[in-house]
Amino acid sequence: MDKLNYKYLKDELTLEELSELKKKVNTMSDAEIEQDLYKIWLEEESIPLSIGEEYFDEMKDNIDTIIGKKSNRLSFSVRWVQVAAAIMLPLFIGLTIYFYQQSNIILTQEMIVSTGRGERANITLPDGTIVSLNSDSRLEYLPKYYNKKERKIYFQGEGYFQVHKDRKIPFLVNARGILVEVLGTTFNLFVRDKKDFAELALEEGSVMLLSTVSNKKVILRPHQIAKLNHLTGDILVIDDNCIQDKSAWRRGDMIFRNTELLEVIRAIEENYNVKIQVDCKDCLSDLFTGTLPANNLNEVLEIIERSYHLKSIITGKKIHLKQ
Known part of the structure; x- marks a missing residue:
């Protein structure tokens, strides 16, 4: 948490670190936030502030003045919760603006x-x-x-x-x-x-x-x-x-009813991303009726081979069906 706090004050947080800081702050109790900020407060001189040291010193003086006016009966813990609230307010405002902008970017994207x-x-x-x-x-x-x-x-x-x-x-x-x-x-x-x-x-x-x-x-x-x-x-x-x-592909099937073999071959090529050459006399105009699996090319080729008395030779993504 210390590293993220320091990087936030130096304005060096990445988007992922900013998201991580937001998640950690949301899960911390007031006491835990108080301890972290008290430590940073004591070491503030070594931290180069992106908002300007003069502004930060003025804010600190104002906080001291407000706390002093309240009453000395305020416990040390309560006083530091007030300090924590004053310091963390810019952080929460910044995070809110950031995530609002990010949600708008997402909505406008296709x-x-x-x-x-x-x-x-x-x-x-x-x-x-x-x-x-x-x-x-x-x-x-x-x-x-x-x-x-x-x-x-x-x-x-x-x-x-x-x-x-x-x-x-x-x-x-x-x-x-x-x-x-x-x-x-x-x-x-x-x-x-x-x-x-x-x-x-x-x-x-x-x-x-x-x-x-x-x-x-x-x-x-x-x-x-x-x-x-x-x-x-x-x-x-x-x-x-x-x-x-028509939607049999969702069930892993390709169904054909009185479909020319040429169209069946084209459907197989498209489904399996292969190129098929068929050598047979007039068989491409034959009508085919049947169900072919959409996820098993070997079974498809076996059905075509038996139906048309062909033999397949496979070379990479090229298939040659011949008599």
Whole structure:
């Protein structure tokens, strides 16, 4: 504590030391503060004060005068508590201003959560909304404005949203070429920069999806999928009784139903961050239906090998599938 006190009076504290000093002061009793300050008082001549010695001497004289006027019946302990209060007041004021400034800095900074290839993450927003991020995804929002008049985030990648219901404050997702507005709902959103489409699969609640390219707007009901063309802004809405397949990645699965093998291969590449070359006659246009694990590449390759009579050769992150 002595070292921190001296460094504070010399205005040499780092941010971490200032935080440590605040914690220690909050846990100390009046008697402990009295002892520390009394020791500093006795050694004050050896301390170079950043506030100026003349100011400090004047403050000390004023304190002595005030204490003398009170009464000689005041105990030594009480007198030093008064001294401690007078000396610590600037410290507490300084700490209050510092932490107020730090909280304002945090509020004005943009909060960003992102995942790399093969990574996943969960985030709970200030209003209680839960977002699960698939690999290579990014979510941003401003704490200062979030949950005031609106709950607005910026998003890219793939995410599963469980939006906390609040009829007074809408939840807005601003992504590439689209704006999603909800009050409280559950949906999976797919918006990647390298894809020419965005897709929203609604499990529960109601969602308004707007194309910022064409200004076309649709309102989705549960078990519907909206597929938006980034180039034209057109939105196609289809009913899907297997809507939860779209968020199967959260359970560690990749589910395909009558999907061309080429698209399956692209999904495997994206999920595992690998490059796959397939040598087979016309097999890439074959339709594939099945479930592949999202966390076991060897098992995925074994399923593909058996289904299409292929053999895989792995070299680092490159995979060659050939007959």
